[in-house]
Amino acid sequence: MSIRLTILGKSPSWQDRDGACSGYLLELAGLSLLIDCGSGVFAKLRSHHDYARIDAVIVSHLHADHTLDLVPYAYALTVGPPLRADRPLLYAPPGARDAWRRLCSAWGSETLIEDAFELREYDPDGELELNGVRVRFQPVPHYVPAYALELRCSGEDGRLVFSSDCGPNEELVEFARGAELLLIEATRLDQPLRDDEDPNEPPGHLTAADAGAIGRRSGVGRLVLTHFSDQLDPDQIRAQAQAAFGRPVELAREGERYEI
Numbered sequence: 001m002s003i004r005l006t007i008l009g010k011s012p013s014w015q016d017r018d019g020a021c022s023g024y025l026l027e028l029a030g031l032s033l034l035i036d037c038g039s040g041v042f043a044k045l046r047s048h049h050d051y052a053r054i055d056a057v058i059v060s061h062l063h064a065d066h067t068l069d070l071v072p073y074a075y076a077l078t079v080g081p082p083l084r085a086d087r088p089l090l091y092a093p094p095g096a097r098d099a100w101r102r103l104c105s106a107w108g109s110e111t112l113i114e115d116a117f118e119l120r121e122y123d124p125d126g127e128l129e130l131n132g133v134r135v136r137f138q139p140v141p142h143y144v145p146a147y148a149l150e151l152r153c154s155g156e157d158g159r160l161v162f163s164s165d166c167g168p169n170e171e172l173v174e175f176a177r178g179a180e181l182l183l184i185e186a187t188r189l190d191q192p193l194r195d196d197e198d199p200n201e202p203p204g205h206l207t208a209a210d211a212g213a214i215g216r217r218s219g220v221g222r223l224v225l226t227h228f229s230d231q232l233d234p235d236q237i238r239a240q241a242q243a244a245f246g247r248p249v250e251l252a253r254e255g256e257r258y259e260i
């Protein structure tokens with residue numbers, strides 16, 4: 001086993017009953033990484049890991065459901081019990097520092113996030129090397145700049161790819177090709193457009209069938225759907241994804257662990 005994934009939150013932009021928005025704990029090469037930190041994730045993280053011992057947080061995009069619990073996390077690190085001397089790394093898309101300053105200035109704490117974390121805006125064309133863990137980025141189409149993530153241990157084959165939030169795209173098919181596990185969003189209902197939706201606008205999210213098709217075409221080992229509401233019928237989502245994937249598909253459940 002080289003990568004352990006724990007689902008902390010798999011809700012879409014509003015939480016499931018007792019759930020959390022996007023948040024995934026990854027343990028690999030002796031590091032503990034938090035991927036995204038949406039609403040409700042900080043409390044879930046505390047059930048599974050010491051928040052002060054997270055080595056780095058990596059944010060896939062700046063939507064609220066992927067970032068808002070950085071606020072309580074930052075308060076825990078700055079005004080909570082002193083637990084570590086250095087600050088966890090926080091890798092975020094370009095523009096994050098300004099965006100979080102604007103957000104936190106609403107209550108007069110402009111530098112809250114960068115006071116708590118060692119904030120670094122990543123270069124989406126570059127690659128991160130974190131003590132034996134390599135992270136790559138792939139821009140994907142969404143309503144704001146968003147990046148799929150690939151994580152693997154240096155010198156090992158096992159790869160985990162997370163789609164971030166995205167509409168249908170070819171880039172993710174190539175980026176995920178041959179990955180052991182693809183954690184992929186499946187937010188959009190397979191139904192006619194609402195009156196306020198523009199048929200000429202490309203969708204910013206995937207249906208379960210879209211997710212299954214991307215998984216099949218990229219030849220991934222395991223396909224795990226996430227970012228769907230508990231108000232939907234899980235059997236229907238799974239059936240739609242499996243019909244397109246051609247093999248069994250797993251639905252992310254909070255607290256569930258996957259080992260690669």
Ligand SMILES: [Zn+2]
Binds near residue numbers: 012066227
């Ligand atoms: Zn989202």
Ligand SMILES: [Zn+2]
Binds near residue numbers: 142165
């Ligand atoms: Zn989003």
